Amino acid sequence: MDWKLLESEYIYRVEPWLTLRRDKCETPNGTIVDPYFVLEYPDWVNAVAVTEEGKVILVKQYRHAIGRTLIEIPGGVMDKTDTDPEFAMRRELLEETGHVFDKVYSLGAVSHNPSTSTNLTHMFLAVGGKKVQEQQLDENEEIELLLTDVEEVERMLKENRFVQSLHVSCIFYALQRYRQLSTGQ
Structure with a gap:
């Protein structure tokens, strides 16, 4: 074919x-x-990031193409200097949230539109986050951090409150993996 x-x-x-x-x-x-x-496009990365206290870090930022402020998960573009998707994700998490994470689990990759676009989005679950610095945002970024419970993220997902489809995919897979880790499976 x-x-x-x-x-x-x-x-x-x-x-x-x-x-x-x-x-x-x-x-x-x-x-x-x-x-x-x-x-x-270059590949992208995103993650459901959970602090050592069990709070999910969500990001709130304006998205000009649709003219709305959205609640999303941390993520971004892979730089040419990133050695692999996990390295890129750890860098993005540190820049956007100021946190480092004990464990980062790969959840696979998805394509936002394989009929017209070349890139993949690599999805992760990051757990055990500790704040080590302030945000280091790009000049055009204004990101507000929201710390919320896993149950609230599940509710938001069910209520269709996440607009970014690549983030919805990651949240879906991450919640499954997080439950497995929580129950020792």
């Missing part, structure tokens, strides 16, 4: 934020698909 890439041309590039590519492809039955537009 895989397509054969015949040609590829970059239309627009502002790395790492947006790269648009035009491909010409051939399907297994010989159909030529031209143009096929692809958005290239």
Whole structure:
């Protein structure tokens, strides 16, 4: 079922934020698909972060594309200097929350739109968080931290209060893993 890439041309590039590519492809039955537009992004990371006191760290920030302030989980873009997704996640957690975490568990990766975008979002559960510094935010970031109970996060998920779909996926997997860890399974 895989397509054969015949040609590829970059239309627009502002790395790492947006790269648009035009491909010409051939399907297994010989159909030529031209143009096929692809958005290239670096991989992203996000995590459900739980402090050593058992509080989940949520972040509240404005999202300009939809014009709303949202409650989300910590996360961000993988930098070229990040050695792997866990390293990137630990860096993002420290920058956005000021916390370091005893354990970080990988929950797999998801794609926000595999038909048009190249990147994955690597999901994590981070536990045992201790505050070691103040936030170190980018100049365009304003992030308010919210500490809440796991049960409140579950309620918010059930009430559809998380808008960011990649965060919803992570929260779903993280709550399952957190329950397993809590019950010793």
